[in-house]
Amino acid sequence: MPSQHEQTAMIGIGEYRVGSFPMMTIGLGSCIGLTLYDENLKIGAMVHIMLPESAGRTDRPGKYADTAVPAIINELVALGCRKRSIVAKMAGGSCMFEYFGANLNIGERNVLKVKALLTANQIRLMSEDVGGKVGRSVTFFPANGGIVSIRRADGTTSEL
Amino acid sequence: MKLSTVQADAIQELGNIGAAHAATTLSMMLGSAVEMSVPAIKAVDISQLGSVMGEESAAMVAFELQGEIQHGGYIIFYISRESAVRLTNTMLGLTEMNRPLNEMDESALIEVGNIMVSAFLDATAELLGFIMLPSPPALSIDMAHAAMQSLIAQMGEEIDEVLLFSTELVCEEHKIDSDIIMMPENATLQKIVELLENMMKAS
Numbered sequence: 001m002p003s004q005h006e007q008t009a010m011i012g013i014g015e016y017r018v019g020s021f022p023m024m025t026i027g028l029g030s031c032i033g034l035t036l037y038d039e040n041l042k043i044g045a046m047v048h049i050m051l052p053e054s055a056g057r058t059d060r061p062g063k064y065a066d067t068a069v070p071a072i073i074n075e076l077v078a079l080g081c082r083k084r085s086i087v088a089k090m091a092g093g094s095c096m097f098e099y100f101g102a103n104l105n106i107g108e109r110n111v112l113k114v115k116a117l118l119t120a121n122q123i124r125l126m127s128e129d130v131g132g133k134v135g136r137s138v139t140f141f142p143a144n145g146g147i148v149s150i151r152r153a154d155g156t157t158s159e160l
Numbered sequence: 161m162k163l164s165t166v167q168a169d170a171i172q173e174l175g176n177i178g179a180a181h182a183a184t185t186l187s188m189m190l191g192s193a194v195e196m197s198v199p200a201i202k203a204v205d206i207s208q209l210g211s212v213m214g215e216e217s218a219a220m221v222a223f224e225l226q227g228e229i230q231h232g233g234y235i236i237f238y239i240s241r242e243s244a245v246r247l248t249n250t251m252l253g254l255t256e257m258n259r260p261l262n263e264m265d266e267s268a269l270i271e272v273g274n275i276m277v278s279a280f281l282d283a284t285a286e287l288l289g290f291i292m293l294p295s296p297p298a299l300s301i302d303m304a305h306a307a308m309q310s311l312i313a314q315m316g317e318e319i320d321e322v323l324l325f326s327t328e329l330v331c332e333e334h335k336i337d338s339d340i341i342m343m344p345e346n347a348t349l350q351k352i353v354e355l356l357e358n359m360m361k362a363s
Contacts, residue, residue, distance in 0.1 A: 010210060012206070012207030012208055012209065012210055013206040013207050013209055013309060013312075014206055014207050014320075015207050026210050026214055026215050026303075026305055027210070027213070027214065027215055027303040027304065027305025027306040027308075027309060028306060028309070029302075029303075029305075029306035029307060029308075029309045029310035029313075030309065030310040030313050030314075031309050031310075031313065050206070050309070050312075050313050051313060057318070059320075060320065063206075063320075094306070094310075095310075096300045096302060096306055096307045096310040097222055097298035097299070097300055097307070097310060097311070098298065106310070106313045106314055107310070133300075133302075134302060134306075135215075135302040135303030135305070135306025135307065136303075136306070137215050137303070151215075152303075153215070153217050153302045153303045153306075
């Protein structure tokens with residue numbers, strides 16, 4: 001059983017990590033915090049996605065949904081996870097500025113793209129907290145049942 | 161793009177002039193003195209944005225830079241939530257600090273942002289002979305990182321690093337601390353640098 005005091009890894013925009021330690025993304029707006037968790041091996045991955053499409057760019061796979069989803073699936077499979085025991089949770093994809101969001105809702109496009117990719121890869125999306133106009137900070141605890149804890153700017157918290 | 165020392169100095173001076181005008185308008189609205197810092201230029205990799213702005217609650221009034229360039233980037237009036245309450249309290253003649261921000265506060269914040277950013281861009285346009293107009297304002301009162309991240313995601317260019325030009329404006333009397341932050345797209349930055357370099361050659 002890993003220590004509860006294990007240091008939390010901060011996942012910046014476009015980054016991902018894989019392991020059993022706690023992972024955190026702060027202040028998600030239109031970005032997505034996506035977690036994959038294997039209940040048998042008790043390990044997981046977290047990625048901080050900014051945009052839906054990479055359009056062929058490969059230097060920062062975590063930044064785009066279409067490169068990030070396969071990247072973290074492959075990492076988990078390489079560690080011995082079976083795809084059918086992996087479950088996904090996601091948060092973010094909001095629209096922080098209504099005026100700008102009208103014709104260019106990146107948050108919503110991110111959510112749709114991630115969902116389509118999970119379906120295509122036969123990964124079950126267990127729960128989500130997406131959309132709206134709120135920022136979210138997300139912490140993921142792979143060693144603790146893959147719980148995802150969400151905090152909003154007003155201090156309210158919830159769990160996925 | 162990487163800036164040389166001379167280019168960075170020139171942009172700092174431009175920011176100085178813009179912010180001085182913005183500070184004057186803020187000072188008039190509050191009826192008290194406003195001090196400004198030396199403009200700071202920071203290049204930030206997007207993965208490290210959290211080291212510049214975090215989970216703290218802030219009001220951000222964002223404007224897209226328009227005019228002679230279609231998608232010029234963004235200019236933002238940034239004020240911590242606490243300072244935002246002090247600012248609108250001062251303007252609306254209120255004293256209660258522990259209160260939610262309502263529609264009246266939101267209108268006041270948007271108006272202050274509008275006036276300050278317009279003053280900033282007027283001053284820089286006059287100096288550069290290059291017009292950057294603010295789009296209609298958009299307001300977010302939430303986690304600073306979440307708002308900033310959303311603006312970066314909708315920049316017209318593909319970027320892994322943003323350049324932030326920020327000037328702090330402080331009103332000691334009312335304990336109000338705010339920033340004007342400019343986040344230009346590369347094309348805008350190149351244009352500004354080019355104009356500044358021509359001016360320096362001419363003088």
